[in-house]
Amino acid sequence: MSDLLVTGGQVLRPDMTVERADVLVDQDAGTIEAVGDPGGGDDELDAAGGLVIPGLVNTHTHVAMTLLRGLADDKPLDAWLREDIWPVEAELTPEDIRVGAELGLIEMIKSGTTALSDMYFAVEEIAQAVEQAGVRARLGYTAVTVGKDDEGARADLERSLEVAQEFDGAADGRIRTTFQPHSLTTVGEQFLREFVPQANEAGLATHLHANETPDEVGPIVEEHGVRPLAYAEDLGLLAGETYVAHGVHVDDSEIELLVETDTGVAHCPASNMKLASGMAPVQDMLDAGVTVGIGTDGAASNNDLDMFDEMRDAAMLGKLAAEDASAVDAPTVVEMATANGADLLGFDSGRIEPGANADLAVLNLDVPHLTPAHDLVSHLAYAARGSDVRHTVADGQVLMRDREVTVFDEDRVREAAVDHADALVERAM
Numbered sequence: 001m002s003d004l005l006v007t008g009g010q011v012l013r014p015d016m017t018v019e020r021a022d023v024l025v026d027q028d029a030g031t032i033e034a035v036g037d038p039g040g041g042d043d044e045l046d047a048a049g050g051l052v053i054p055g056l057v058n059t060h061t062h063v064a065m066t067l068l069r070g071l072a073d074d075k076p077l078d079a080w081l082r083e084d085i086w087p088v089e090a091e092l093t094p095e096d097i098r099v100g101a102e103l104g105l106i107e108m109i110k111s112g113t114t115a116l117s118d119m120y121f122a123v124e125e126i127a128q129a130v131e132q133a134g135v136r137a138r139l140g141y142t143a144v145t146v147g148k149d150d151e152g153a154r155a156d157l158e159r160s161l162e163v164a165q166e167f168d169g170a171a172d173g174r175i176r177t178t179f180q181p182h183s184l185t186t187v188g189e190q191f192l193r194e195f196v197p198q199a200n201e202a203g204l205a206t207h208l209h210a211n212e213t214p215d216e217v218g219p220i221v222e223e224h225g226v227r228p229l230a231y232a233e234d235l236g237l238l239a240g241e242t243y244v245a246h247g248v249h250v251d252d253s254e255i256e257l258l259v260e261t262d263t264g265v266a267h268c269p270a271s272n273m274k275l276a277s278g279m280a281p282v283q284d285m286l287d288a289g290v291t292v293g294i295g296t297d298g299a300a301s302n303n304d305l306d307m308f309d310e311m312r313d314a315a316m317l318g319k320l321a322a323e324d325a326s327a328v329d330a331p332t333v334v335e336m337a338t339a340n341g342a343d344l345l346g347f348d349s350g351r352i353e354p355g356a357n358a359d360l361a362v363l364n365l366d367v368p369h370l371t372p373a374h375d376l377v378s379h380l381a382y383a384a385r386g387s388d389v390r391h392t393v394a395d396g397q398v399l400m401r402d403r404e405v406t407v408f409d410e411d412r413v414r415e416a417a418v419d420h421a422d423a424l425v426e427r428a429m
């Protein structure tokens, strides 16, 4: 048996209080053994002057899109996807996706993220990168049917079902999966009617983009006479374990539907602001009892994968949307980025307590922008940055020690990413 003692720091507890404590990790089980003054530990992680927090949970991203970072900015969703992103993505090779995923995972580890939910293709490459990274992930193959003939469209959805079955439980259970119709407007109704029941019968969880922009609401209301989430419910999309990305333009009836069907929301504030998609009514959803996590979305619409930025954005945008400075307060965003996110993805993580997964990050507090320390939860939400993370641990393993990533050769991955990104742009232009 091997133990790791995270020692000398303060610890953020599930009730959002902070106390001086050591954390003993059972590295074989990948779980937290004790919090307090347990002693022991074959190995130690120095947390002196630091704060131990649950690893952050990025509930919606396209991790390999790091290769497209900064390639096309300052456009609304539809034009951005059709004119810029999709043509370049059509040139992506499996090797590109592998290196893009590795780069994104390094960025996440370096900013304290230990679990993610991803939507993309070449999932075998992403799964291998996740396996090597040591983090937890909910992966899947995203099906799009617009612009495809019947055969191509059906093949895409078949693939989504297959991938969800094939990779569930991979990497010793660190990888779970979802069935992924891209969105309610990019997958045709006849295909949803055919394949959603199959996903439900197979007991697969589902992840899709929904209600991201007004353009995803108007046409559905026109065609079906109901709001998008009512249409989704009619299709059986909310029947299983489902979470939707964005949920920006949801009305009260749809919030009610989210509660009734226990459907969660992956809120992506930076992407929503950058693409001018709108302001999600996050406080309303939380008040109604919806599980809301936070996601960065892809690096091409953010443009980073730093969940500290995202917590700050979620708090700021949540207040603006509610026109209430007390909305989406600091403890709430920290909980969204940790425990709520873990609940959304179905991982027993996001809380530093005995028995939970040993997924955590240690922040260095001895920096000017975190001084003085009136309220460390406030600092997490409003002042800390990914670069303040000193160590990252997932499943009991140390993925970064003193800012040195142990699971990848960071320089090699960065160089490879530059080469792959350059060649990709060359092919696509």
Ligand SMILES: N[C@@H](CCSC[C@H]1O[C@@H](n2cnc3c(=O)[nH]cnc32)[C@H](O)[C@@H]1O)C(=O)O
Binding pocket: 062, 077, 081, 085, 086, 089, 119, 120, 121, 142, 143, 144, 156, 182, 209, 212, 271, 297, 298, 301
């Ligand atoms: N199998 C599909 C690939 C879809 S992957 C998931 C897609 O979501 C796209 N994406 C990234 N961010 C967003 C967003 O905010 N809304 C909707 N789609 C997005 C991303 O560029 C990628 O094309 C095909 O044949 O085209």
Ligand SMILES: [Zn+2]
Binding pocket: 060, 061, 062, 119, 209, 245, 297, 298
């Ligand atoms: Zn997305």
